[in-house]
Each structure stands twice: as C-alpha cells, then as structure tokens.
Amino acid sequence: MSTIEAIQAPRSRYFFEALAPGGRRAFFLLGTVATCLLFAFPVFWLVLTSLRPGYAVYYVHRGSDFTLDNFREVLSQEIVLKALWNSFAIATLATVLSLGVTATSGYMLSRFRGTIPTAWFGAIYVFRCVPYVSWVLPLYFVTRAMGIFDTYWGLLLPHVAVHICFFSWIMKGFFDGIDPSMEYAAMIDGCSRWGAFLRVALPAAVPGLTALAVLCWLYTWNEFLFALILTAQNTPILTVVMAQFVHELGMEWHLMSATAVLALGPALIVTIFGQKYVIRGLKI
C-alpha cells in the first residue's frame, strides 16, 4: 500500500509539471468553473423559464422573446401573495420557537450526566429515525382532533417537533465547546441556575444559534410534505401553491418558475448574509 503511494506521489507531481507552466492552475480553474456550472445550471434554467412567455415555454432553448409578464400575473393572484406571507411567517416563527425549545434541551444534554439526559438522548435519537410518513399521516387526524388543522399552530408545532431531535444534538455540541467554569463562577457569585444559563452560557452560544437559525429558516421555507398534508385553503403555503401550478391547474411551467424565482429571493438573501455565520458557527 505505502510503496504504491510512494511511487504515485511523485508521478502526480510530474503530471502537473508535464502539462505546462501554470498547468496546475489552469486545471484547478477549469474544475472550479465546471463545478459552478453544474451547480448553477438548474437554477439558471429555472430563471430562464420564468422569463419566457407562456407560448414559448416548451422551447426555452429556441427564440429570444423575454418578458416579465409571468411575474406580474403571479403577483396579481391573491393566493400567491397570501402564501408568500404565510411561508415567511411560519418559517420565522418556527425558527424562533425551535431555537428556544432546543437551546434549553441541548444545554441540559451538555451539562448533566445521569439517567434523565441518557434517556432523553436515547429518545431523540430514536424519534429522529422515525420516517416522516409514519407520523405525518396520523398527524392529520391529531391536528384535526385538536382543532388546529389548517391554522398557523397546526403547521408550526409539527415543524418544531421535526427540529427538536437534530437541533438538540447540534446544540449539545455548541455547549460542549463552551467552558462551564464561567457558569460555576457566576453561580458562586449568586446567580441561580437559570441565571447562569441565560446570562453566561446562552450569550456564548450565539454564533452557533445564528448558524442553526439560518438553516432552520431555509428548511422550513422550503418544506413540502408537512405543508401539503397539514394545510388547506385557509393557510396556503408557497411550496404547495408552486407545485399546484404544474399539477392541478394544467402544466403552467412559466407561472411555476416565476413563483419559484420569487421564493428564491428571500432564501438567497438569507444565505448570502448568513453563510459566514453558518460556517463559523457549525462545528459539531
């Protein structure tokens, strides 16, 4: 094994030298550009489709008629506007609630040993594995029985339940990385346990919380299955409305694409401003 590698290592160096001076750099550049193209192409195609008039949408690669009418038409539909607002509200509220609920639970997992943390960790690990289909179907009946079907709460709380397992796990990692001696010092100085958590540990975990907030917001904004099953006319959700353009109301690819591009806007803003916090904060 090691002899093979010993032979291969210099050969790969010769390979780049044999190309040309700067061959390595050109190779690297080419690879980067190809990767970017591969990742950007479906999104580029989506934007292109959204700019084509309805009659030309089946031959996107031919002709050069471009128009903004699709966006105008989509934005004049009341259901799309309502769905934009609902999706935004649900994503934001779900982020706030999930972080609030899992910060405490992750802190507990990180700071204490014994039967309660072990049992809780086992529970979230098992429930994390349970497939969505096996609880989203009965969840329909459960939210109906509680009288919160097709309301904000009926979609919000199941979303929070989805996030609890994964986020508690990640939060535990954040708090593990924070030295608890500061909290002990605060408690010796007369802070209660809650005070030590809220005033010392929580502020130190803010970079991690920011990273999770960005991921949670994007996830909820883009979620489909729960929105499909747990909402109806009263609370339209953007992903469901989008999908309906190509399912029930005929194949209106141009309108679907225009709505999808609108949905991409907020997500793009969140990602551009959030990515540096995500990379800085996400250290499992």
Next chain:
Amino acid sequence: MAGVANPMAGFRLVAVDEKKRFMLALIAPAVLVLVFFQILPILTGANASFRDWHLNDPKKTWIGLTNYAYVVRDREFLNVVLPNTFGFLAASVAASLIAGLMLALLLNRQFPGRWLVQTIVLLPLMVAPVIAAIMIRWMFNDQFGIVNVILEAFGIAPIAWLTQKWTAFFAILLTDVWLWTPWFALLLLAALQSLPPEPFEAAQIDAASAWRTFRYITLPMLRPVIVVCVVIRAIDAFRTFDIVWTISGGGPARATEVFSIYAYVEAFQFLNFGRGSAAAVLGAIIIVVFAMALYRLLNRWVEVSR
C-alpha cells in the same frame, strides 16, 4: 428515612431535587411538543396498523397482525421497495459525501472569487427540494427537455428518461446528490476551518505530498464529523419522499418506489390506512435498527483507526 436522622443527607436530597427539577424544566417544552406532535401521532398510526381501517370505510375492527403479514409477504415490498430504498441510500450518501468533501477542500483554499464560488455551490440549499424535483422532471422531459436537446446536438438519440426504471432512478439520484452535496460541503468546511494548523505545517516541513497530507492528516481528523454527517444523512435518505414523488411518482409501474412512497400509496391511493400504517411502522423499525448498527459500526471504526 435517613434524611430525618442525618441533617446533611436531608440537605443532599433537597439539592438533588432542585437539580433534577432544573433538568426537567430545561427539557419540558421540548418534551411537550414531542409528545403531542410526534409520539401521539406515531401511537395513532401504530394503533391503526392493527385495524381494518380503510379511509373510505373505516370499520376500525381489530385484525391483529394481518396488515403486517400482507406487507411482509408482498413481493413488491421485498423485491422492489427494499432494494430500491437501500440502493438509493448507499449511492446517494456515498456520492454526496465524496462530492461534498472535494468541494469543502476546494473552498478551504484561498483564491480570488472564492466567495462567489461558495455562494454558487450553496445554491441548492436555497431551492426547495420539490422545486428542484420539478425542474429536473422538466429538464429530463423526453420531448421538450434540455438534456435531450443537448444530447441531440452531440448526435445521440433522445432518451425517454422517466419511462424506464434505471434512467428514472438516475434522475432521482442526481437530484438528491445535487441537493445534498452543499450540505456535506458546508459541515465539512466548518470542520476543516476548525482544525489546528500545526500538523499541516509539520507535513509541509517534511515535504509531504498533497495526497499524503490529505490521506494521513486531514481525513483522520475529519472522521468524527464525517461519521455524524453520514449517519444523519443516511437516516434522511431512507425516508426520502418528495423528490421521488415529484420526479417519477414511484413509476414506471412502481419500479422506482422507495419505502415512503410505498406507505403513502398504500394509505392514500389504495385508501388502506391500516396497511399503510403497518408499512410505516415496519419501515420505522428497520431504520431504527439500521441507524443504531451504523452508528455503532462507524463509531468503532473511528476509534480503531485512532
């Protein structure tokens, strides 16, 4: 009982209680949400799986293990759904791990335009999976899709992608890898940036080649993060629903059905809620066992390699 006799023991009892109360208060909100919106529905579903519960005719009579027996004997489930699910899981996780690792290594270097490349690579995270799936279906459309147009430009006959099993499977896999590679890249990049610089400096002084530095320094230090990512992603890949549903709907002729689609189809298209629930419960048991075994295995592998 000792608490009365020994004042110190009483003090300790109170102290333990206060600590326990704090611990329980910390997890109380999470537990409440979990009980009402996950455990209660799961129990409802488990209850339904033992009953004759058709959505159009909910008799709800207790029929024992009949639903389970049907699913376990179903050839569709054994010969198509299970191999599809695990094949999809393995291929998707392996491909997106390798691609994500390569991207993370690329983004960990300094070069002009790095910020732009990073934003482009993270694009799939912003696109809703259902939209990505609709777009892929559109691009792989046999008459109007851009993929066939490009193939034709190279003189290759158009392929009816979504009406054959393996090409449809390929399209689904491609979507999944496209969607999840950035996720791996992000987590691995965060891990790479938190590695200590000293081992790399030592390797540089010893004139180690780039490959050997990666193989003997970077990879071993990244292993814990890779294990966590692979376990989480494998669990998620097992329950994939929306992209398969949108791209192929499990077709052609149920050939690309994965486990989630099977349960959904049994419950909502054949309207047999009891049987769908039984399939879901079986799937849950399979994945819980699988995830535990995987976690143990990967964990042991990490410790041995250390």
